Amino acid sequence: MSMDTASVGARIADARERAGLTQAELATETGIARTALAKIERGIRGVGALEIASIARALSARIEWFLTDPxxxxxxxxxxxxxxxxxxxxxxxxxxxxxxxxxxxxxxxxxxxxxxxxxxPLRSIAEAERLAEHARQLCGLDGREPIxxxxxxxxxxxxxxxxxxxxxxxxxxxxxxxxxxxxxxxxxxxxxxxxxxxxxxxxxxxxxxxxxxxxxxxxxxxxxDETEARIDRFARAFLAPEAGLRTFWMSTRGDHSIRDAAVQTASRFRIDMSTLARRLQDLGLADQSECSEVRSAKTLQGDIVGFGLVVPHDLEGxxxxxxxxxxxxxxxxxxxxxxxxxxxxxxxxxxxxxxxxxxxxxxxxxxxxxx
Known part of the structure; x- marks a missing residue:
């Protein structure tokens, strides 16, 4: 829906303030008289096509941002x-x-x-786990594979x-x-x-x-915050499902130290050590001392080569x-x-x-x- 003159003016004023510019500075940047700009921002005067284009360019915004509802x-x-x-x-x-x-x-x-x-809404940790399982099913994932x-x-x-x-x-x-x-x-x-x-x-x-x-x-x-904590639990369960994590951790832990098992498990499920430690704690797979050791573990280049680990790059830049x-x-x-x-x-x-x-x-x- 297109916006009226007052709304457009208010959005221009808001964008100008966010950019840290005074009316005089924006007027200089755009070539619009300061008095005219003041009237535009107050909704007294309309803004022309060339003027709105100049304002958008000066504020690094898109023209539609000023002319349509968010x-x-x-x-x-x-x-x-x-x-x-x-x-x-x-x-x-x-x-x-x-x-x-x-x-x-x-x-x-x-x-x-x-x-x-x-x-x-999630009313318990158990519901958070079930929602994670449901979400994985919607995504075509089973209860073991990493994402x-x-x-x-x-x-x-x-x-x-x-x-x-x-x-x-x-x-x-x-x-x-x-x-x-x-x-x-x-x-x-x-x-x-x-x-x-x-x-x-x-x-x-x-x-x-x-x-x-x-x-x-x-x-x-x-x-x-219980609601956010339950969504956090959902997130951990979605990335590291119980069945898959439990099997991989127990198998790896049988042959390796806590530190080496943590390095391999974090790599498999592409999670950081803090998330892994909390997930192990969620599932009762490690005690407080072991979780502390997991948190302090750091993956080295030698681990990547020696264990053939995958280095993820999701959401980079x-x-x-x-x-x-x-x-x-x-x-x-x-x-x-x-x-x-x-x-x-x-x-x-x-x-x-x-x-x-x-x-x-x-x-x-x-x-x-x-x-």
Whole structure:
């Protein structure tokens, strides 16, 4: 839905303040008179097409951000919680990604698979374990195998997981529910184990149909918030299912020290040592002293070579989910997206030289259009 003059002005003012610019500075950047800009922000005066383009360019924003309503889940979140500046960066980026996914979905409705039925809130640890088992079944996984392509696995359920480096002092991840599917943004600044755990946690929020969430320090959080603690338990169980972990740990532990068993088990299930220690504790597979030893273990290059370990790279740097990327490239080939728009949607992961050739229109197709 398009926005009225007052709403557009308010969004311009909000974006300007987030960028740390005064009205005078933005006026200088855009060539718009400061008095005119003040009237635009107050909703007294409309904004022209060239003016909004200049403002968007100066504020590193997209034009549609000013002219259309944000996703409903974000509106609901802001009404409840306000727009805390501590989460402003991830809020803004999540909104941009949500708009991107929705715009591609409009052009390619098959982007999002069949809608999932929302699960009931978790009332116990046992329910968290059962939800993890159910989620793995939905993903076509059994109760033993590790999850290798986590982004693709959750993407098959309609959760589009992106990653960007947001810095060490901001949230681990956030998720916004769309009319169909959802978008997660994972902070790629942390370790790969932490990133995978964060995405598994966001999957829990998605399955529970939580409309908008921002999560901090997932790997090191206390259990004071029971709801979040249960979703943490879900995440650990999803990545390291009881049957698979128990069998592998007991087998490996029989032939190796605690430290060597931990190195091999963490690699198999692609989790970090902290998550492994907590999961072993969840299942009663290690006592407090052994869990402490697991936490302190570090995987060395010699371990990687000696044990033939896999080094995961999930959600490293800036990534886009393959299902989304494939849809963008399909639309580009069909000439339904411009080069500039396609590259923008792909978050800079490809250059113009990397894009495929567009489809050529056949003579009979052109004739059909003309007649």
């Amino acid at each position: 996703p409903a889940a974000l509106v609901s979140y802001r009404l409840r919680e306000g727009d805390d500046m501590e989460v402003a960066t991830i809020n803004t980026r999540l909104e941009r990604l949500a708009r991107d996914v929705e715009s591609v979905q409009e052009l390619e409705p098959s982007l999002v698979p069949t809608a999932l039925e929302a699960q009931t 290798n392509d986590l982004i693709d696995v959750v993407g098959g359920l309609g959760l589009f997981a992106f990653s960007q480096e947001l810095g060490a002092d901001t949230a681990d991840a956030g998720t916004i529910l769309l009319s169909r599917g959802a978008v997660s943004l994972v902070n790629s600044t942390g370790s790969v184990g932490r990133r995978r755990l964060s995405l598994a946690h966001e999957l829990g929020h998605y399955l529970l149909a939580d409309d908008y969430t921002i999560d901090w320090r997932i790997a090191n959080r206390s259990s004071s 800036t990534t886009v989910p393959s299902r989304f990327g494939q849809a963008v490239l399909k639309l580009y080939r069909q000439k339904r997206l411009s080069t500039e728009r396609a590259l923008s949607l792909l978050q800079g992961t490809l250059n113009a030289e990397d894009l495929p050739e567009t489809n050529r229109s056949h003579e009979d197709e052109i004739w059909d259009l003309l007649t």
